[in-house]
Amino acid sequence: xxxxxxxxxxxxxxxxxxxxxxxxxxxxxxxxxxxxxxxxxxxxxxxxxxxxxxxxxxxxxxxxxxxxxxxxxxxxxxxxxxxxxxxxxxxxxxxxxxxxxxxxxxxxxxxxxxxxxxxxxxxxxxxxxxxxxxxxxxxxxxxxxxxxxxxxxxxxxxxxxxxxxxxxxxxxxxxxxxxxxxxxxxxxxxxxxxxxxxxxxxxxxxxxxxxxxxxxxxxxxxxxxxxxxxxxxxxxxxxxxxxxxxxxxxxxxxxxxxxxxxxxxxxxxxxxxxxxxxxx
Amino acid sequence: xxxxxxxxxxxxxxxxxxxxxxxxxxxxxxxxxxxxxxxxxxxxxxxxxxxxxxxxxxxxxxxxxxxxxxxxxxxxxxxxxxxxxxxxxxxxxxxxxxxxxxxxxxxxxxxxxxxxxxxxxxxxxxxxxxxxxxxxxxxxxxxxxxxxxxxxxxxxxxxxxxxxxxxxxxxxxxxxxxxxxxxxxxxxxxxxxxxxxxxxxxxxxxxxxxxxxxxxxxxxxxxxxxxxxxxxxxxxxxxxxxxxxxxxxxxxxxxxxxxxxxxxxxxxxxxxxx
Numbered sequence: 001x002x003x004x005x006x007x008x009x010x011x012x013x014x015x016x017x018x019x020x021x022x023x024x025x026x027x028x029x030x031x032x033x034x035x036x037x038x039x040x041x042x043x044x045x046x047x048x049x050x051x052x053x054x055x056x057x058x059x060x061x062x063x064x065x066x067x068x069x070x071x072x073x074x075x076x077x078x079x080x081x082x083x084x085x086x087x088x089x090x091x092x093x094x095x096x097x098x099x100x101x102x103x104x105x106x107x108x109x110x111x112x113x114x115x116x117x118x119x120x121x122x123x124x125x126x127x128x129x130x131x132x133x134x135x136x137x138x139x140x141x142x143x144x145x146x147x148x149x150x151x152x153x154x155x156x157x158x159x160x161x162x163x164x165x166x167x168x169x170x171x172x173x174x175x176x177x178x179x180x181x182x183x184x185x186x187x188x189x190x191x192x193x194x195x196x197x198x199x200x201x202x203x204x205x206x207x208x209x210x211x212x213x214x215x216x217x218x219x220x221x222x223x224x225x226x227x228x229x230x231x232x233x234x235x236x237x238x239x240x241x242x243x244x245x246x247x248x249x250x251x252x253x254x255x256x257x258x259x260x261x262x263x264x265x266x267x268x269x270x271x272x273x274x275x276x277x278x279x280x
Numbered sequence: 281x282x283x284x285x286x287x288x289x290x291x292x293x294x295x296x297x298x299x300x301x302x303x304x305x306x307x308x309x310x311x312x313x314x315x316x317x318x319x320x321x322x323x324x325x326x327x328x329x330x331x332x333x334x335x336x337x338x339x340x341x342x343x344x345x346x347x348x349x350x351x352x353x354x355x356x357x358x359x360x361x362x363x364x365x366x367x368x369x370x371x372x373x374x375x376x377x378x379x380x381x382x383x384x385x386x387x388x389x390x391x392x393x394x395x396x397x398x399x400x401x402x403x404x405x406x407x408x409x410x411x412x413x414x415x416x417x418x419x420x421x422x423x424x425x426x427x428x429x430x431x432x433x434x435x436x437x438x439x440x441x442x443x444x445x446x447x448x449x450x451x452x453x454x455x456x457x458x459x460x461x462x463x464x465x466x467x468x469x470x471x472x473x474x475x476x477x478x479x480x481x482x483x484x485x486x487x488x489x490x491x492x493x494x495x496x497x498x499x500x501x502x503x504x505x506x507x508x509x510x511x512x513x514x515x516x517x518x519x520x521x522x523x524x525x526x527x528x529x530x531x532x533x534x535x536x537x538x539x540x541x542x543x544x545x546x547x548x549x550x551x552x553x554x
Contacts, residue, residue, distance in 0.1 A: 009509075011502055018498040023437055023491060026446045029301070032364070052487060071432065075439045079411045079419075155379040179484045186488060194495040229365035257548050266535050 013064040015195045016056065020068030024052045032077045052125070053100045054120050058184050059191060059200060062104025068224040070096040082145030091134045091224040098217045099127030105213060109202050110188045113181050120180040120266035124172040130221055137225060293506075298447050304358040304412050313355040313413035318422025320408050320533040324540060328406035334400045335455035338391075339554060341398040343547030347540070348405040365404055373397040416440040425524055430514040449493060453486045 027049035053069030070093045077088060103123025107115050136156060192199045313321070332344055352362075377393050411419065420433035460480070466475035505511075513519040 011506055014505075015495075015502045017431070017436070019491075019495055019499055022439070022442050022446055022498065023487070023494055025439060026443065026450065027487075029443070049487075051484070052491070055491070071435050072439075075432075075435045076443065078407075079436060136521050154383045155376060158383075159376065159379050175480075175484075179487075182484075183488060183491075187491060191492055191495050193501050194492060254543070256545045259538060259545045262538040263535070263542055266531060266538050269531060 012195055012197055013061055016060045016064040017068040018072075020053050020056045021072035021075070022063040023056075023072070024049065024069040025072030027052055028073045028077040035194035050096075050100070050124055050176045051120070051183065053096075054123055054176060054180045055187065056182045057100045057104025057123075058107045058110050058116060058119065058180070059187060059192070060195070062101045064106060066097045069100055070094075092131070094220050094224045095127045095130040095134075098130070098220060099123040102126055102213070102217065110120050110184050110200055113185065116184050117177050117181050120177045121168075121172055124176045125168050128164050128167050128172070130224070132160050134224060136160050154233075295451075298357050298444060300360040300454060302444060304361055309415055311354060311356050311413060313351060313409060314415065314418075315526060315532060316536055317529050317533045318414055318418045319412060319425050319527060320529065320537060322426060324537070325406055325410040327540075327544075329403050330379060332402045333494075336395060337397055337551050338398070339551040340547055341395060341402060343543070344548070345398050345402045345405070347498050347543050348402055348409060351403050351413075353410045355409050357408055357412045360413060365401075365408060369397060369404065370400050373400070421524060424520065425527060434514075442497075446490075446494070450486065450490055453489050454482065457482050457486055 031049065050069075053065050056068075057065040073096060074089060074093055100123055103119040103126075106119040106122060110116065189199045328344060328348055332341055335341060373393055373396060377390070380393070414422070416437050416439075420436040423433040423436065424430070463478050464471060464474040465473050
């Protein structure tokens with residue numbers, strides 16, 4: 001029993017999840033709402049407050065903190081503001097989870113500031129790089145004849161690469177690494193008792209980057225890219241079906257007729273049921 | 281310049297943000313969209329959130345865009361959200377257009393970019409309609425019906441309730457930091473940078489007490505949930521049935537689907553004829 005105190009039980013994991021979700025969610029809500037300001041071509045955006053989940057992942061169970069952060073971002077800044085973007089959100093969810101989890105697992109001893117700093121910047125870099133790769137792929141798939149449009153491929157590589165570098169160097173160091181280095185030692189030993197846990201030590205089971213984690217991350221990232229690839233294949237499938245039908249126009253006319261019938265029938269049913277209610 | 285920045289800062293006070301978010305969540309329960317069944321709306325969203333990505337037909341995309349724009353109008357979405365949407369769509373593709381021009385692209389680059397803009401705009405307007413039009417409890421019930429992990433639907437309803445409290449607490453912490461400290465004067469260019477750095481520092485520092493307070497709060501939340509049998513309820517079929525019994529598909533829902541279908545088939549027809 002005594003040995004298990006350092007590993008969190010499931011309700012404590014839920015606590016970490018809720019904590020990370022609400023804090024990071026609120027922070028991303030702010031960053032979503034605060035306008036970005038630009039100095040020349042360099043965009044100084046407070047891209048995100050990733051230091052919050054990073055700190056929590058280093059102090060507590062990395063998996064719960066990472067999932068909580070990704071869920072928080074999804075719920076608070078995407079769903080609540082109605083900016084849910086479909087396919088793109090899966091990629092963001094996975095990259096945030098992987099980035100934060102790797103950072104959290106890298107740290108063995110939270111009091112070691114150097115290691116905390118390295119872990120924080122690694123987490124940010126991993127997350128940003130994945131986002132950039134998927135962004136480039138997304139534009140390539142969404143724009144027909146990507147290579148044929150003059151100047152477009154270079155511009156996408158340049159803008160995306162530049163944004164990525166800018167985010168890692170500017171937001172990464174200023175808003176993620178430095179706050180994490182400051183906050184982790186300050187919170188260490190103080191925040192754990194509030195959740196009824198013991199502080200994380202060198203021999204806690206949660207730390208250490210295992211090959212399993214790396215493989216898992218690669219697979220998850222492949223799924224994120226796979227969603228985009230599938231989109232492309234799905235498109236080809238639809239085209240194929242359409243050419244198989246004898247005439248697209250005939251098919252479309254059939255659809256319109258069916259839809260008109262459906263609307264009329266529903267309207268009639270509705271008016272009947274309404275009048276029925278009134279008379280009854 | 282100074283007045284302008286002050287003006288913007290006034291507009292973006294925390295109270296303003298809080299009001300807009302709450303208005304967006306709970307302010308419009310009487311619209312046509314809010315009266316629909318969440319399951320129907322989610323299925324509808326699945327169509328308008330995915331199909332535009334696969335089409336390169338400008339007429340089809342334009343038709344979809346006009347339709348979701350109409351539904352967004354029906355949902356009476358808060359102004360701030362629409363503003364952010366416009367800013368997001370046009371800053372992204374506009375920037376890409378300028379850089380493309382810079383690298384020797386000509387007017388032939390405009391058409392693909394226009395198609396891309398239409399796609400992005402359609403998909404995000406559809407999501408604005410669904411996720412801001414529905415109130416959070418309905419939304420989380422709808423998600424639950426589709427078998428989305430219990431944690432996500434829990435997070436949705438929890439988020440809407442905890443957010444006003446969290447924002448208020450964050451504001452209080454910020455104010456108490458401001459009261460106790462002496463900010464640098466925002467005069468001149470260097471002074472402005474110093475002032476900005478000070479602001480950022482205060483915001484980051486404010487998270488220290490906030491983290492501790494929220495840790496306490498989330499422990500209380502989870503303990504209360506455990507007492508109420510949350511983890512058992514999440515996996516129990518009977519509880520799920522009880523929670524979902526309020527969902528009902530009415531003739532209005534069917535009408536909504538039928539009208540959407542009619543519109544889509546018309547634009548299909550138009551795009552094949554032209």
